[in-house]
Structures are given as C-alpha cells and as structure tokens.
Amino acid sequence: MAKSVAIFGLLFSLLVFVPSQISAEESEAKEFVLTLDNTNFHDTISKHDFIVVEFYAPWCGHCKKLAPEYEKAASILSSHETPIVLAKVDANEEKNRDLASEYDVKGFPTIKILRNGGKNIQEYKGPREADGIVEYLKKQSGPATTEIKSADEASAFIGENKVVIIGVFPKFSGEEFDNFTALAEKLRSDYDFGHTLNAKHLPKGESSVSGPVVRLFKPFDELFVDSKEFDVEALEKFIEESSIPIVTVFNNEPSNHPFVVKFFNTPNAKAMLFINFTAEGAESFKSKYRETAELYKQQGISFLIGDVESSQGAFQYFGLKEDQVPLIIIQHNDGKKFFKPNLAPEHVATWLKSYKDGNIAPYVKSEPIPETNNEPVKVVVGETLQDIVFNSGKNVLLEFYAPWCGHCKQLAPILDEVAVSFQNDADVVIAKLDATANDIPSETFEVQGYPTLYFRSASGKISQYDGGRTKEDIIEFIEKNKDKPAAAAHQEAEQPKAAAQQEVVEQPKDEL
Numbered sequence: 001m002a003k004s005v006a007i008f009g010l011l012f013s014l015l016v017f018v019p020s021q022i023s024a025e026e027s028e029a030k031e032f033v034l035t036l037d038n039t040n041f042h043d044t045i046s047k048h049d050f051i052v053v054e055f056y057a058p059w060c061g062h063c064k065k066l067a068p069e070y071e072k073a074a075s076i077l078s079s080h081e082t083p084i085v086l087a088k089v090d091a092n093e094e095k096n097r098d099l100a101s102e103y104d105v106k107g108f109p110t111i112k113i114l115r116n117g118g119k120n121i122q123e124y125k126g127p128r129e130a131d132g133i134v135e136y137l138k139k140q141s142g143p144a145t146t147e148i149k150s151a152d153e154a155s156a157f158i159g160e161n162k163v164v165i166i167g168v169f170p171k172f173s174g175e176e177f178d179n180f181t182a183l184a185e186k187l188r189s190d191y192d193f194g195h196t197l198n199a200k201h202l203p204k205g206e207s208s209v210s211g212p213v214v215r216l217f218k219p220f221d222e223l224f225v226d227s228k229e230f231d232v233e234a235l236e237k238f239i240e241e242s243s244i245p246i247v248t249v250f251n252n253e254p255s256n257h258p259f260v261v262k263f264f265n266t267p268n269a270k271a272m273l274f275i276n277f278t279a280e281g282a283e284s285f286k287s288k289y290r291e292t293a294e295l296y297k298q299q300g301i302s303f304l305i306g307d308v309e310s311s312q313g314a315f316q317y318f319g320l321k322e323d324q325v326p327l328i329i330i331q332h333n334d335g336k337k338f339f340k341p342n343l344a345p346e347h348v349a350t351w352l353k354s355y356k357d358g359n360i361a362p363y364v365k366s367e368p369i370p371e372t373n374n375e376p377v378k379v380v381v382g383e384t385l386q387d388i389v390f391n392s393g394k395n396v397l398l399e400f401y402a403p404w405c406g407h408c409k410q411l412a413p414i415l416d417e418v419a420v421s422f423q424n425d426a427d428v429v430i431a432k433l434d435a436t437a438n439d440i441p442s443e444t445f446e447v448q449g450y451p452t453l454y455f456r457s458a459s460g461k462i463s464q465y466d467g468g469r470t471k472e473d474i475i476e477f478i479e480k481n482k483d484k485p486a487a488a489a490h491q492e493a494e495q496p497k498a499a500a501q502q503e504v505v506e507q508p509k510d511e512l
C-alpha cells in the first residue's frame, strides 16, 4: 500500500497540470447521466449490454471538472444509433460503499465500462472531455477489432500518436484469428485493434509481409514490429513489451500520458531525467540518454525524460529545484532514490554505471536544516532524522504532520505543553517532522495519515503512539515508556498499527 501510494502520488503530481476546459454555461435542462445507487445498481446494469459508470465523490476536484463533460457526452451518445448510457454513483455515500469496493474503486473518479449485463468489467482509459469521451465510447461499443479494407483506411486508423495493432490473415477464421480477436476484446480499452486480408494496405514494408502475422505500430523507436506468435498469452506479452518506449517522454502532450502511466506501472526502477527541452543542447542530451537507456533497458530500469516546463509536480514531489536542471533521479519501488543534479550530457552513462555498480548513495528529500531550533518542540528534517531521533540516545516523541492537516493544528499547542513539561529532562525530546517535505524511512515508520506519532525510547524501542491526544495522556505514555540513556541499544522495532482518528493522506484520492 505505502509503495503504491508513493508511486501513485508521483503519477498524480506529474499529470495534475492537465488543463480543464469547462464550458461556462451548464445546462439546467434534462440530465442525461443516469444516477445509480445501491438500490437500483445491479438491476440497471443487468439490463444493459454496454453501460458506463462513473464512481465519484462530491469533494473530488477532478470529478467536478469531469461532470459537465460527462453530461455533454451522455447527451450526445443518447442519440447515437445504438444509444450508449452513461451513469454515475456517489461512492462517498455510506450506502454505496459496498458498490465501490465491489468495483475496486481506489481513487476518484473511477470509470468502468460494463458489458454483457455487467459480466465483463473494463477500466475506462479514454479522454476526459466530451468529444474525446464520445469518440472513445463509440469505438468501445463497436467490435473489438476493425476491418481495414484500403491503404487510406489503414493510415487513418493508425494515426500518429498511439499504439495500433493490426492482424493480417488469409481468412477471417481459424485459430489464429480467433486468438487475435479474443485478445483484442481483452485489451481493447488500451489499444486499437484492426484486421485485414491484404498486407499491401499497411504502410511500412508491406510487400514483405504475409499472414497470418500481427504488426504493432507505435509512434516511437522502430515504429513497427511484427510477431507470428498466436498463443494468446505470448501475443499479449509481445504487445505489452513492444508498446513501451525505450525512453518515455514527459511533456504537455496529452497523447504521451498513456505511456507515462505505463512507465509508472512497471515494476522496474524508474530513471527520470529532467532537462529544458527548449534549451540549447537538449537534442544531444536526449540522444545520449537514449543510448544509455538502450544499454540498460534489459536490466530492470525504465527510462523517462521530462521537460522541466511541465514537471512542476514532480519537482515538488521530490523536493527538487529548477537550478538543479539538468538532473537525473532514479526511484526504486521501495521508495529509495538516487539523485544527480547539474548533470552534463557526457556524464549520463558514467553516472548510471556508478549507480548500477552500487557506488551512489541514496538521496533523501529534506528541508534545509533549521539554523535555530530553540522552540520546545524540535524541528526534524530528512537530514537530521538520524542525529536527532536515531543516534541521540534520547527518548524521542516524533510527530509526522502535514501543513494542511487540521488535526495536526489542534495537536500543536498540546505538544508544546508536553515539550515544556519535559524541558528539565535532558533525556526526553519532543519533535515534529513535516512529512510532505521530508523523506521518512518507510521500513521503520508507517505513516498513512496525519498526524502520526511515534516514540523511540533511548534504547531504541520504537512504537506508534495511538493513545489520547491530551497533554496528560501523552506525558503518562512517555513517563511509562522512556528509558534511561545508555541502556541497551538496537532492539527490534515494533510493527505499528494504524492510529484512530487520523486524517487520511489526501493525495492518493484524486486521480487524473
């Protein structure tokens, strides 16, 4: 959970800039989007061969932006030759919570396409504005694969900025064709599938192709790649692997987003180079990076290059500054990071080699170390966590807080009083750390919400404090659990339980 939240948070930060073009005038007339709840959901779904359901929450910003677009799309699609129904469920309402968990809703909005009376469930992966929604859903409601009958049809179908898969067959029957069609059905929300009897319709090397063969077109790298494998699983693997660019590009281009999402979904270590795409030398930087990526792509690393102009979200997330550009950061799935600011193009390869050889120390996000730290509650940052908490030989109560968190603000004066009452005890430290601006070692502290309080005794025993939030309760807890300094160090950390009455970390809820 913590891991996926970390990655998700980053993905969120990267994509959050997406512009919202909301039309000012929202019609107050008839609503085309069907409102469903726990009483009528299953009944309604079972009556439709194809229905789209949005799970939303009233407080979710992305949902509010989507609402007028979704409504407009619903109105257009209601007069489609075979009308398509768009529905919504307020997943925040208590009575609908079971529906939300039945459909595995983890963020808002979550949109699902339900087919066959709800028997087949697919993630909606299309655009978020009305025309895009209409186009995407028209395609989704039609056959999973489209017949290509001419070269013009082929080039229109393939387009310029997406992955498209076309099967060439001597006839539209047989095991190869059936397997291809079955996979097209399975992956239809991710890719466009087509089929043809005539390889000559296809651009790029048409004369050399004879079916049955599957050709995958992509707007990057080698531009197309063929496979004669028709085992369903093998074909799926071929498609997934061939559709990831050697270097994923991150800029303001929405057509890149599916690739960025794929990048963050890989189990690989993620190398991210941020440069100024419009600055001099950007092209040579890109090609140097690409060469290096080719070298390491089979070694568990995925590569992304981001334009600094579009990457504010990522910079904030990692605590990076623009004057550190060009910079590279590598993030492992366990949260560990490696970082090199002001990287020169000719050093990309050598730095990656050092990283691969284990010669780069992990990077810790940290606020600057405060110049003075005289208040009763001590300020801890990423870089002083070891000194103040782990190596001080003192009993430390540490609060992980977020600046926006209301419960944390309520707790602040209470912690102050606790700290004051221990001011004459040199063995006790009350401290706080802004968990949004400093890295926390996730193997030691589990911070799922704010505030989270941990206590580390002088001898190294770590436990989460989940008692009452009063001065008396906290003081009593410290008195009971503190050790004298210089007692035995290195005890096993206790596995903490989640504390009650927390504010849930806000970030993971909102999705692109």
Ligand SMILES: *[C@@H]1O[C@H](CO)[C@@H](O)[C@H](O)[C@H]1NC(C)=O
Residues within 6 Å of the ligand: 175, 176, 179, 229, 230, 231, 232, 233
């Ligand atoms: C079709 O797929 C099935 C299941 O993956 C496989 O057993 C079969 O060999 C495939 N047929 C061909 C012609 O590859």
Ligand SMILES: *[C@@H]1O[C@H](CO)[C@@H](O)[C@H](O)[C@H]1NC(C)=O
Residues within 6 Å of the ligand: 276, 277, 278, 279, 280, 308, 309, 322
């Ligand atoms: C990127 O480079 C261009 C051209 O040199 C410059 O005008 C722009 O300010 C730079 N952007 C950033 C964020 O440094």
